[in-house]
Amino acid sequence: MAGEAYKRSFPVEQRGPAGRQPVTITMAPPSAALTTTLGYPCMGGRRELKTALEAHWRGDLPAEGLTAVLDEVEAANVAAAAAAGVSLVGVGDATLWGPFADTTTRLGLEAPRHRALPAGLDRYFAAARGVPGVAALDMSKWLNTNFHVLVPEIGGEGGATLPPPADAPGWADLVARVRTAQSAIGASRVVPVLLGPVTYAAGCALSGGVTVASLVEAITPSYVAALRALDAAGVPEVQLHEPALVTSDGPALRPVYEAAFAALAKAELPIHLVTYFDDLGDAFPWAVRLPGVSAVGLDFTRGDNLGLLRTHGWPAGVRLGAGVVDGRSVWAEETESAALLDAVRATAGAGVVVCVQPSCSLAHVPLNLEAETALPPAVKARLAFAKQKLDLLVRVAGDAVGDTTSAASTATPGAAVVDASAAITSAIDKALFERAEPFEERRPKQFSVPGGLGTMSIGSFPQTPAIRRLRALFKAGKLPADEYTAAMDAATVECVRLQKETIGLDVLVHGELERTDMVEFFADKMNGVAVTKAGWVRSVGSLCVRPPIIHDDLSRRQVPMTVREWAVAQAAAGDTPVKGMLTGPTTILNWSFPRKDLSREAQAMQLAAVVRGEVADLEAAGARIIQVDEPALREGLPLKRSAWAADVEWAVRAFRLSTTVAAPSTQIVTHFCYSDFSDPDVLAAMNALDADVLTVENTRSGGEAFRALAAAGYSRDLAPGVFDIHSEVVPKEAEVAERVQAFLAKGLEPTRLWVVPDCGQKTASPDLCTSSLKAMVEAAGAARSASKVKAV
Numbered sequence: 185m186a187g188e189a190y191k192r193s194f195p196v197e198q199r200g201p202a203g204r205q206p207v208t209i210t211m212a213p214p215s216a217a218l219t220t221t222l223g224y225p226c227m228g229g230r231r232e233l234k235t236a237l238e239a240h241w242r243g244d245l246p247a248e249g250l251t252a253v254l255d256e257v258e259a260a261n262v263a264a265a266a267a268a269g270v271s272l273v274g275v276g277d278a279t280l281w282g283p284f285a286d287t288t289t290r291l292g293l294e295a296p297r298h299r300a301l302p303a304g305l306d307r308y309f310a311a312a313r314g315v316p317g318v319a320a321l322d323m324s325k326w327l328n329t330n331f332h333v334l335v336p337e338i339g340g341e342g343g344a345t346l347p348p349p350a351d352a353p354g355w356a357d358l359v360a361r362v363r364t365a366q367s368a369i370g371a372s373r374v375v376p377v378l379l380g381p382v383t384y385a386a387g388c389a390l391s392g393g394v395t396v397a398s399l400v401e402a403i404t405p406s407y408v409a410a411l412r413a414l415d416a417a418g419v420p421e422v423q424l425h426e427p428a429l430v431t432s433d434g435p436a437l438r439p440v441y442e443a444a445f446a447a448l449a450k451a452e453l454p455i456h457l458v459t460y461f462d463d464l465g466d467a468f469p470w471a472v473r474l475p476g477v478s479a480v481g482l483d484f485t486r487g488d489n490l491g492l493l494r495t496h497g498w499p500a501g502v503r504l505g506a507g508v509v510d511g512r513s514v515w516a517e518e519t520e521s522a523a524l525l526d527a528v529r530a531t532a533g534a535g536v537v538v539c540v541q542p543s544c545s546l547a548h549v550p551l552n553l554e555a556e557t558a559l560p561p562a563v564k565a566r567l568a569f570a571k572q573k574l575d576l577l578v579r580v581a582g583d584a585v586g587d588t589t590s591a592a593s594t595a596t597p598g599a600a601v602v603d604a605s606a607a608i609t610s611a612i613d614k615a616l617f618e619r620a621e622p623f624e625e626r627r628p629k630q631f632s633v634p635g636g637l638g639t640m641s642i643g644s645f646p647q648t649p650a651i652r653r654l655r656a657l658f659k660a661g662k663l664p665a666d667e668y669t670a671a672m673d674a675a676t677v678e679c680v681r682l683q684k685e686t687i688g689l690d691v692l693v694h695g696e697l698e699r700t701d702m703v704e705f706f707a708d709k710m711n712g713v714a715v716t717k718a719g720w721v722r723s724v725g726s727l728c729v730r731p732p733i734i735h736d737d738l739s740r741r742q743v744p745m746t747v748r749e750w751a752v753a754q755a756a757a758g759d760t761p762v763k764g765m766l767t768g769p770t771t772i773l774n775w776s777f778p779r780k781d782l783s784r785e786a787q788a789m790q791l792a793a794v795v796r797g798e799v800a801d802l803e804a805a806g807a808r809i810i811q812v813d814e815p816a817l818r819e820g821l822p823l824k825r826s827a828w829a830a831d832v833e834w835a836v837r838a839f840r841l842s843t844t845v846a847a848p849s850t851q852i853v854t855h856f857c858y859s860d861f862s863d864p865d866v867l868a869a870m871n872a873l874d875a876d877v878l879t880v881e882n883t884r885s886g887g888e889a890f891r892a893l894a895a896a897g898y899s900r901d902l903a904p905g906v907f908d909i910h911s912e913v914v915p916k917e918a919e920v921a922e923r924v925q926a927f928l929a930k931g932l933e934p935t936r937l938w939v940v941p942d943c944g945q946k947t948a949s950p951d952l953c954t955s956s957l958k959a960m961v962e963a964a965g966a967a968r969s970a971s972k973v974k975a976v
């Protein structure tokens with residue numbers, strides 16, 4: 185291929201502080217060895233999309249302005265991949281909310297309550313965020329990542345009806361974006377990225393007799409139309425992302441996949457079936473042979489696709505997508521990726537065409553390591569973010585070209601991982617995992633509200649622009665430490681007064697105003713972990729997090745880490761107890777980038793030792809209630825259910841190691857949110873934590889958590905959330921009261937029940953936060969008097 189043809193300049197407009205400055209990016213010729221990308225971070229180098237989304241929601245940026253920013257970010261992404269020399273560049277994954285939101289709009293499968301709103305972004309964001317009187321869709325984590333996706337409601341009373349409406353918008357927006365990319369880098373290099381129909385259907389909440397099979401059947405014609413339109417636009421192939429294949433449900437979905445792909449094959453556009461986050465397991469033999477599929481992408485960095493390839497071989501004529509560059513890790517690991525690629529090529533055999541690719545979309549890692557100027561040099565030298573991974577991908581692919589001499593390596597890169605778990609467990613006294621007294625004995629010694637139905641928040645209070653400004657000024661060295669501390673303490677005291685005097689909560693919190701993020705805050709005070717300046721990864725909507733990078737053994741650098749702020753709050757609270765607030769070990773681990781030379785279990789135990797020290801210090805300072813949040817306990821679990829037991833076991837042990845240091849009279853609270861907690865293994869784990877109070881998000885997911893816990897006979901104190909903290913609407917007192925009554929109706933003792941929001945309120949506006957908590961406190965008070973009357 186003539187390199188010259190690709191050396192045209194590609195103007196990408198970027199907004200500098202002084203306005204728009206066109207930047208010219210020169211493209212490299214595509215790599216000689218075939219390479220492809222599966223997706224890329226889409227917030228932009230300065231998080232332009234975040235700013236634009238929030239401006240749009242405030243009413244300061246019209247829809248066209250917002251989509252223009254998305255287009256600009258995607259143009260820059262396409263340019264970056266082309267500049268690195270990637271041969272087939274994935275396009276169309278950039279999104280205003282997420283793949284389930286986009287696909288639902290294209291298919292016209294909005295729930296009727298959202299469809300009643302004007303088409304376009306109003307409707308799109310109503311489904312995602314709710315509007316007064318119209319509830320949003322439920323959210324769930326995208327497989328085992330920290331990215332949240334919507335859960336479309338199909339069938340039943342409130343769900344979309346099938347078949348999809350004939351006037352659905354369809355895929356014109358995607359085709360337009362593909363055309364834009366084609367004109368920038370040439371039609372032969374642009375590959376559209378689509379969420380596959382089966383994974384889409386498997387991610388929906390189905391009712392009223394709709395099944396995954398019937399939904400897939402109903403939406404396949406739209407997908408066929410999409411493929412035809414993309415074919416007409418001249419794309420060489422299309423990516424259908426189907427990670428549902430690697431989940432425990434994958435094997436059972438075989439007939440659904442076979443029927444869907446038989447229909448898709450009719451469009452005669454080559455399909456790259458993309459899977460990730462685990463191996464294909466039992467689905468391997470048939471999944472790689474689905475009709476219409478010309479390439480199958482496998483994740484070789486997780487699970488054992490290499491073993492499956494060795495056992496089952498590879499079908500003739502199908503390209504093998506070798507996901508050897510880990511898209512979930514920030515480590516460069518170039519040698520490991522190269523060795524893995526050698527092993528894949530040798531195992532597949534000389535006749536198989538191999539395409540080198542990231543293991544998954546690069547959207548799960550931060551954009552650009554160049555932005556990090558403060559990382560320890562020895563750590564930085566070993567890292568690669570998305571942009572660096574593009575170069576690495578092309579280098580790894582290039583090194584492998586023509587290298588047919590390498591023997592079939594059976595070594596799995598990463599095998600050097602030290603599994604210290606057994607040693608750790610046996611070395612630690614078993615007593616470290618037990619509270620001194622069982623729940624029934626210790627509970628009467630702990631705080632309780634007369635009549636039960638005690639009220640509290642989950643921890644964080646609104647992080648107002650003023651608070652953020654204070655933190656930013658301090659971080660930038662523009663505010664002396666004593667002034668910063670004084671200002672933050674004043675804000676904390678004000679937050680306590682608000683809770684005690686204005687709202688009237690039974691248990692108070694300090695408000696977490698000093699915490700940018702519940703994981704980063706702790707990471708910043710530990711040895712062995714680095715925080716980044718701009719290592720943003722999208723979590724939900726416009727919200728991005730900077731996962732810390734664990735690179736060494738973990739311990740507290742600042743001892744204690746949280747006691748001072750707690751003490752300031754407790755002093756202002758007088759007799760009312762203030763909860764100490766900590767993040768649990770498994771959540772810190774799952775929301776960080778872990779080391780790859782030490783087992784996750786061993787890293788969790790190191791974190792547990794850190795949290796344990798802090799629990800002891802809070803208690804010594806006088807805290808009677810300590811909350812250890814574990815919202816991510818569920819999400820790190822393997823995608824195959826059969827592999828859960830071991831991970832659940834160590835996550836529970838890590839929580840217990842963190843908390844068993846507490847005296848019987850100290851109340852240990854924990855918190856879970858936004859995951860599917862209905863699985864028996866997860867319910868058993870929640871019970872095994874032996875926490876005194878379990879708070880769990882419940883309203884946004886339609887009461888699912890409470891139903892499951894009640895059905896499982898959960899017997900310790902329970903605090904199911906009574907309002908959705910993401911809603912822009914103040915909950916009505918009557919609504920909250922109704923929820924509390926529903927809990928009591930299950931036969932739960934009022935003294936075992938607490939009344940709390942779904943989650944923390946850091947993203948709410950101060951007014952919304954205060955009014956919502958007030959409605960909650962009033963409803964709880966009314967329910968308390970009513971149940972007293974009943975009891976008399």
Ligand code: MET
Pocket residue numbers: 642643644696702765813815855857943944945946
């Ligand atoms: C995602 S769970 C958040 C819990 C934390 N304590 C907060 O209130 O923000």
Ligand SMILES: [Zn+2]
Pocket residue numbers: 642815855856857881942943944
């Ligand atoms: Zn939460």
